[in-house]
Amino acid sequence: MEENKEIKRKLVIPGDFLGTGRPGHGTFLEEGKVYAKVIGLADEKNGTHFVIPLSGVYDPKRGDGVIGRIEDIVFSKWIVDINSPYIATLPLNEAVEEFIDFTKTDLTKYFDYGDLIFAEITSVTKTKMVQLSMKSSRCRKLRGGRIVKVTPAKVPRIIGKNGSMVEMIKELTGTQIVVGQNGVVWIKGEKEYLATEAIMLIEQKSHISGLTDQIKQMLEKSVKNKETVKKSIGDDYE
Amino acid sequence: MSRIDGRKFDELREIEAKVGILKNANGSAYFRLGDSIAIAGVFGPRTVHPKHMEKAECAILRTEYRMSPFSTVTRTRPGPGRREREISLVTREALSSVLFLEEFPKTAIDVHIEVLQASASTRCVGINAASLALADAGIPMRDLIASCSAGIVNREIVLDIAGKEDTEGEVDLPIAYYPRQKKVTLLQMDGIATKTEIKEIIKLAIKGALKIYEVQKEALRKKYEEVR
Numbered sequence: 001m002e003e004n005k006e007i008k009r010k011l012v013i014p015g016d017f018l019g020t021g022r023p024g025h026g027t028f029l030e031e032g033k034v035y036a037k038v039i040g041l042a043d044e045k046n047g048t049h050f051v052i053p054l055s056g057v058y059d060p061k062r063g064d065g066v067i068g069r070i071e072d073i074v075f076s077k078w079i080v081d082i083n084s085p086y087i088a089t090l091p092l093n094e095a096v097e098e099f100i101d102f103t104k105t106d107l108t109k110y111f112d113y114g115d116l117i118f119a120e121i122t123s124v125t126k127t128k129m130v131q132l133s134m135k136s137s138r139c140r141k142l143r144g145g146r147i148v149k150v151t152p153a154k155v156p157r158i159i160g161k162n163g164s165m166v167e168m169i170k171e172l173t174g175t176q177i178v179v180g181q182n183g184v185v186w187i188k189g190e191k192e193y194l195a196t197e198a199i200m201l202i203e204q205k206s207h208i209s210g211l212t213d214q215i216k217q218m219l220e221k222s223v224k225n226k227e228t229v230k231k232s233i234g235d236d237y238e
Numbered sequence: 239m240s241r242i243d244g245r246k247f248d249e250l251r252e253i254e255a256k257v258g259i260l261k262n263a264n265g266s267a268y269f270r271l272g273d274s275i276a277i278a279g280v281f282g283p284r285t286v287h288p289k290h291m292e293k294a295e296c297a298i299l300r301t302e303y304r305m306s307p308f309s310t311v312t313r314t315r316p317g318p319g320r321r322e323r324e325i326s327l328v329t330r331e332a333l334s335s336v337l338f339l340e341e342f343p344k345t346a347i348d349v350h351i352e353v354l355q356a357s358a359s360t361r362c363v364g365i366n367a368a369s370l371a372l373a374d375a376g377i378p379m380r381d382l383i384a385s386c387s388a389g390i391v392n393r394e395i396v397l398d399i400a401g402k403e404d405t406e407g408e409v410d411l412p413i414a415y416y417p418r419q420k421k422v423t424l425l426q427m428d429g430i431a432t433k434t435e436i437k438e439i440i441k442l443a444i445k446g447a448l449k450i451y452e453v454q455k456e457a458l459r460k461k462y463e464e465v466r
Binding site: 011028030035037038086087127153 | 283417
């Protein structure tokens with residue numbers, strides 16, 4: 001295929017030999033040799049081999065911004081589903097600035113069951129206890145809109161280089177989009193359906209080079225077509 | 239002299255492998271060896287229910303081997319019987335040796351294997367499909383597991399027992415093989431054979447498994463190359 005020129009990274013499957021050196025993420029060491037342990041794209045940096053996975057569930061990492069749904073309230077904590085095998089907890093002091101006596105206050109006042117939030121992971125223990133925080137300025141409650149779930153491994157493609165892809169979709173569809181590292185994308189706006197379509201397309205074709213241009217073309221075309229549809233309907237009814 | 243279906247003694251049946259055939263599973267695969275067909279779906283790692291089965295230090299692997307009622311000549315009773323339970327167990331043992339289960343503590347990885355059509359060696363076909371489905375689900379693995387059977391039919395050592403050979407043959411010996419480490423992760427046997435014969439049979443089965451291993455790798459690459 002022609003795209004291979006552009007892609008330097010090689011597709012590897014579990015058990016593929018990568019070379020001698022240090023094992024990085026997605027690899028393991030066996031008798032001095034490094035092998036891939038997941039399906040993905042292999043790369044090397046300063047003698048450390050690593051594999052960027054192409055599938056798999058979300059494994060929480062410290063510092064990731066994730067979109068979660070409030071599942072439960074226990075004492076002074078919110079239990080949050082973050083689209084991962086592990087649940088996350090949001091303690092009261094990490095969520096609300098002011099002092100609250102949780103024995104007297106109904107915590108659903110702040111976050112109710114089913115509410116969507118964008119939060120940051122502050123810590124992940126070895127036993128996979130995940131703690132969230134809302135203190136960062138980018139964290140907030142997400143009201144309305146819709147949710148699209150994608151493979152977490154494909155989130156970087158949705159964001160694009162320096163956010164180019166997501167910014168372009170936002171601009172062309174006039175929607176608000178928030179992308180969580182956990183593969184949950186929140187979209188709100190009049191043309192939600194268009195942005196949703198674009199994101200699904202990115203997920204399908206995430207390996208194609210020059211994808212940003214392709215998505216741009218598709219969106220521009222659709223935006224134009226929808227407008228003409230609107231116009232023609234308008235003409236008929238006026 | 240040739241075999242019931244006209245194959246050579248060391249010839250496999252036609253192999254077909256496809257990866258990513260089920261939309262709702264995290265990983266899935268289809269594997270066919272002649273007339274034996276199995277599909278496998280992998281779910282997880284996900285939270286464990288019931289909670290008491292959870293392990294704090296590693297993920298638990300749960301495998302479920304089932305035969306469809308229409309997979310055999312006479313109807314198979316649906317639901318797990320003695321045989322299904324046994325095969326589910328040996329499949330789990332065969333696969334767990336290559337998985338990095340410690341990377342996902344407190345979770346479960348569920349593997350469902352459904353035999354759509356049975357013509358002997360279904361546990362091998364099931365293991366091959368399951369191994370591909372696990373890799374497709376992005377679960378960390380040391381290697382793929384390839385499985386193949388061999389045995390004695392009409393006093394001849396043959397590879398890949400099929401159809402009538404299973405019921406009419408003297409010995410049936412399925413193995414699962416971990417190619418890089420050259421380890422056998424499953425070995426069962428039906429029938430009576432001498433020590434030297436068994437050694438020969440195992441050697442032949444490993445040869446077959448290595449051929450299957452190549453097909454598996456190709457099928458797995460194909461799915462992800464296509465997306466490119």
